[in-house]
Amino acid sequence: xxxxxxxRVPSEEGALSISAEVIYSGRKxxxxxxxxxxxxxxxxxxxxxxxxxxxxxxxRAGWIREKYLLFRSRREKREAAGKKDYExxxxxxxxxRELAGKKIRQRVRYFSGxxxxxxxxxxxxxxxxxxxxxxxxxxxxxxxKLILMPPEILDYVVVHExxxxxxxxxxxxxxxxxxxxxxxxRIRRQWLKEHGREV
Numbered sequence: 001x002x003x004x005x006x007x008r009v010p011s012e013e014g015a016l017s018i019s020a021e022v023i024y025s026g027r028k029x030x031x032x033x034x035x036x037x038x039x040x041x042x043x044x045x046x047x048x049x050x051x052x053x054x055x056x057x058x059x060r061a062g063w064i065r066e067k068y069l070l071f072r073s074r075r076e077k078r079e080a081a082g083k084k085d086y087e088x089x090x091x092x093x094x095x096x097r098e099l100a101g102k103k104i105r106q107r108v109r110y111f112s113g114x115x116x117x118x119x120x121x122x123x124x125x126x127x128x129x130x131x132x133x134x135x136x137x138x139x140x141x142x143x144x145k146l147i148l149m150p151p152e153i154l155d156y157v158v159v160h161e162x163x164x165x166x167x168x169x170x171x172x173x174x175x176x177x178x179x180x181x182x183x184x185x186r187i188r189r190q191w192l193k194e195h196g197r198e199v
Contacts, residue, residue: 034067
C-alpha cells in the first residue's frame with residue numbers, strides 16, 4: 001500500500017517542497033530513507049495514522065533536508081561532469097568517505113556508551129562484501145557506503161560490530177546483546193540484506 005505526502009522543509013534556499021512516498025507493511029516501527037536519487041520514503045506499519053507519520057517526518061526534517069540537498073548537489077555535479085555514479089568520480093567518493101567517518105564515529109561514541117564497551121581504531125573502508133567488522137583487538141572497520149543508507153541501518157551495523165566487543169561470534173548471546181539495544185534489529189538486518197547491494 002502506497003501513499004504520497006507533501007513535505008515543506010525549511011532550508012537556506014527557502015522552504016523546500018518534497019514529495020514523500022509512504023510505504024505500509026507489516027513492520028513494527030517507522031523508518032525513513034532518502035535515496036541517492038533524492039526520493040524520500042517513509043516505511044510505516046499498517047494502520048499508522050497520518051498525524052503520526054507527519055509528526056515522525058517533521059521531527060526529522062533537518063536530517064531530510066541535509067540528505068536531500070546533499071544528494072541533489074552530488075547529482076548535479078555528476079550530471080555537469082558527465083558522470084553516472086560515484087564509482088566514476090573519486091572526488092565524490094572521497095566526500096562521502098569523509099561524511100561517513102564523521103557520522104560513524106559519532107554513532108560509535110553514542111552506542112559504546114550505552115553498551116558499556118570500548119573500541120580501538122575506527123577505519124572507513126570500501127569493503128566489497130562487508131558492511132563492518134571487528135578485530136580481536138577491538139579495531140572497527142566500516143564501509144563508507146553506510147552514509148548512503150537510512151540512519152537506522154547505519155546504527156544497526158554500528159551496534160552489530162560493537163556487540164562483538166562482548167561476544168566475538170554470532171551466538172544467541174551475541175544477538176541478545178544486539179536486541180537489547182535495537183529491539184527491531186531483525187527488520188533492519190532484513191532491509192540490509194534486501195537493499196544493501198543497491199547502494
